[in-house]
Amino acid sequence: MIAIDLRATARQILPPLAGLALLFGVWSWLAASGLVRPRILPAPDRVWQTLQRSIGLLLEQAQPTFWAAVAGIVAAALLGIGLGIAVSFSRRLMQAIYPTIVFFQLIPKVALAPVFLIWFGHTIAANVVFSVFIAFFPVLVATIAGMQATPPTYERLGQSLMMPPLRVFLRVKLIFALPQIFNGLRIGVTFAVIGVVLGEFITVQAGLGYIILFSANNFETALLLSAIVVLCGVGIVLFAFFLALEAVVLRLFDSR
C-alpha cells in the first residue's frame, strides 16, 4: 500500500525534477564549454555563490517589492470584488462602467506606466497604484462570472422564501461565486507582482526590479539571476498564500 503511494508520488515528482536537471545540465555545459562568456551566462555555481554573498542586500530589496505587491493585490481584490458585486446588482452600472474598463485593459499597460510616473512621482505609491491597475481586472472579470454562477432556480427559491436580495446574495450567491473569485485572485496575485516589478523598472529606485535593471546595466549577470531567484521566491510565497486561503475557504463552504 505504502509502496504504491511512494511510486505514485515518485511518478509525480520525477518528471519536473528531470526537466530541472536537464535545464541545469545544459546551462552548466554551456558555461563550461566556453561557447558563452561568463559575463553573458555565468555558471550555476557562480550564481549560487553570488546569491549567498548578496542575500542580505537581496532580501532587503525584496521587502519593498513584496509589500508593494501585497498592497497591490489586497487593493485590487477589494476593488475587483467590490466592483464585480456592484455591477452584478445593477445592469445600468455594468453598462456604464464595464466598456470603459475593458477599453483601458486593451491598452498595453506598460504604455501607461509613465502616466503613473507623472501623477505619483518616484514613490512607492506609484508602484502600488500601477500594480492595482494591472491586477484588479482579472479579479473583476472572475467576480462578474462568479456572480452569474448561481443557477436561476436558487433565485426562485430565495423569492419563494421571501429573502431580501441582500440575504440571497450573502447566503447563496456569494458562496456560489467563491471558486470563481479565487480563480481571479490567483491570476491577480501574479499580475500584482508583474505590476510592481514593472513599476520598479520605470519609477522607483528601489526593490528587486531596480536591482535587476541595475545589474543588467552593469553586466552583473550573476547578481541579476540571483535577484530573479529571490523574485521567484516572492511570487511563490504570495501565490501559495492565496492557494492556502482558497483551500481553507472552499473547505469551509465545500462549494467546489
Next chain:
Amino acid sequence: MISAVIDRLASVETVSMAKDAGDYVVAERVRKIFNPGGRHEVEAVAPTSFTVKSGEFVSLLGPSGCGKSTLLMMVAGLDRPSEGTVAVAGRPMIAPRAENGIMFQDPTLLPWKSALENVLFPYRAMNKPVAPHIDRAKALLDEVGLAGFHNHKPRQLSGGMRQRVAICRALVFEPDLLLMDEPFSALDAITRDEMNLALMKIWEEHHRTALFVTHSIREAVYLSDRVLVMSQRPGRVIADVKIPFARPRGLEIEESAAFNEICGYLRSKIQHRPV
C-alpha cells in the same frame, strides 16, 4: 365496474366554475403573456379557471411547454398573471407567502450545507431561530427514509435522496399549501416510483393542500384526488377528472383495470401535436 368509472368521469369532466367555501386555491380567468407587445410575445396560459379544495391533492397534467409550470408559479406568487386573479386562502396572490412550501424540478439544495441544514434553510432564509425546529427537521428526514444521512452533503446523496431532502425542506415550516413543479421528472422510473410512494406517505400524514405539476399520466393518477388536464400552449384547463381510489394508496393500484382505464381516458384528453 369500468363502465361505471367512465360514466362518473364523464359527469365531472365539465370544468366547474362555481366557487365553494372549501376552495383553498381559486384561479379565475388567469392568463399569462410573456414579453407583451414585444417581438417574442408568447401567450403561455390562455384565460383559465380552476379551484383546489382545502386538503385536496390536485395535479396539473399536460404536454411539455403547455404553461402548467407558469400556472403553478402564478399560484406561488412568483409570477404575476397578465390578466385574471389567483387567490389562496381567500387572499389574492400578489407576492410569495410564507405558508407555501415549494418544490422545483431540481432539488435546489445548497451544496455546502448538510441535508439537515438544507431542511432548516427556510428558517435561516427568513432570519428565524433554527434551534426550536431541529427535532422536527430530523423527524421529517427519518420519515422519508434518510435516517442515517442527516449530516451528508448533497453531493454524497443520490438524485432521489436529494429530492427527498427537498420534500422535507418544503414541509419543515408546516406550509398549508404544497406546490410542486415536476419534482420527479429528472429521476429514473424506479426512483420515481419510490418518490411517489414516499410523497404519498408523507402527504397522507401531514395532509396539506397540494398542487402538483407533471407530464406523467400515471404519476398524476397515482397521487391525485383530481387531475386537471391542460391543452397545448397557450395552456388552459380542458378537463377536470376525479380519481376515485381510496387512501392510503399502494403502488399496486397501478395494476388495477380501473387505474389503467382512467389513464387511457386522460391520454385521450391530451392533445398531441400533429406528427
